[in-house]
Structure formats: C-alpha cells, structure tokens
Amino acid sequence: MNNKRKIYIGLMRVAMMLCTALTASLVLFLLGYVLIKGTPNITWELLSTKPSYLTERIGILPDILNTVYVVLATLVIVLPLGVGAAIYLTEYAKNKKLVGMIEYAAETLSGIPSIIYGLVGMLLFSNNFGTSLLAGSLTLVIMNLPTVMRTTQESLKTVPQSYREGAFGLGAGQWRVIRTVVLPGCVDGVVTGSILSVGRILGESAALLFTAGFAHALNGIFEGLTSPGATLTVALYVYAKEEGEFGVAFAIAAILMILTLIINLSATLVGKYYVKRRSV
16 A cells, blocks of 8 residues: 555545544534523423413423424324335335335425425415414324335335245235234334434424414313414424523423433434344
C-alpha cells in the first residue's frame, strides 16, 4: 500500500469520526437543552389539572388524555388495515406488478409532508365529522398506514419459505399457515412497526392543527373523540406561539422527549427480545 493510499484512508477515517462526533454532539445538545429548560417546570399540578383562566392556572391533563385517545384510536384502526394489507400483498397477491405499484405508492405516501395530510384530513374528515380528535385520528391513520404495512411486509418476507412448505405438507390451509406459522415468526416486525407508529403519532402537530383543534377540555374517551382537543404537540405550539408560556412549552417538550426516548428504547428491546427468542 503506497503512501497516498494510506493518507487517503487516514483522512477518510478522520472525516467519519468528525461526522460521528458532530452528529452525537447535536443530539446530546438538543436533549440536554430541552431537558434542562423543561424538567424544572414539570410539576404535579401541571400534570394533574386542567387550565383555569379564572385563576390563571395552567394544566396539561386534558392534553395528555387527548394524546392517549388519539394514539389508541389511531392504532385500533391502522393496525388491522396495515397488517391485513401486508398479509394480502405478501401471501395472497399474484400480480407482482400490482404489488410493486402499491408498494411504490406506500413509499410515496411516507414522504408526503404532514401538513398536506392535515389539509386533506380537514377536507375529508373535519367537514364530515367536525373538528375533533376522531378526525385527527383518521388523518393519522392515513399517515401511519404505509409505515405499518411496509414494516409488516418486510417482516413477513424474513420468514423462511421452508416453514410455509412444511406446514402445507402437513395438510394445513393457507390461512392456517399464515395464522400459526408466518405471523408468529414475524411478530417482532409488527410490534416494532406499532411502536414506531406511536412515536410518530406523539410527535405529529401539523396535521392535527387542521383537524383536531386547540381545546383544552377534560373529557372521557368517547366524548373526547367527538370533540375538539389539543394533543401535547399542539398544546406546545399554542403555549409557545399564542400565549408566550415558554416554561410550559419547554416542560411539554421535555415530556415528549422522554416519551420518544422510551418508545425508541422499547422498539430496540422488543426487536432484540424476539431475535433472541427465535435463535433459542
């Protein structure tokens, strides 16, 4: 190996180390800045009460509940649709050109800006169901459907074909093979896709600004889904931009940051658990 080659390799190694250090520094700076600014403002009163403009009290309990309602409503709808579509495209569909077109459309949908989803959701759902958490949830279903479908598809493809052939050889029908052999072998991908969808739902604001509204009312799940409501991300925008309560905004940002870290860690641990379980 000549000297020029050694110098080139050394420079590339240093450049990669600098890029890695810069990326890690940006992430650590963002985490540290948000947590340092937001954590001191997180109090039990903030988490357990609703806003009262008469006493000038600020509480985010309605926003927390609204976020939970939106997450549950979205997952209840998107998981059957996404997993069912993935099973059909992978196990039943014979027209590969059609499957390729649908996969391309799903990947295209994943790259569309969320504010466009919000505009479409406002026209399709808010005009029919009113501005409500349900309209926001249906909009988020469209946003997360490609993620769940593609994640499940890739997991289904990792199941060895020999497992299917062995089950068919024992006389099992196709649905029984899918239910008892294929799905248990790819459940890690389904769970990981669901967890990642929860993370995207928690972090979404643009689409919900158009469809779910800004209300901070405290409602039960059924009444809440049919009423306007602000999730944590929307509440962060309202308190920072409209009301100038930056302490509360940073507190909400810190909560969202912690939830995001927990979700990403959960996805990693679940993936490792199922990989270890399959290898045993």
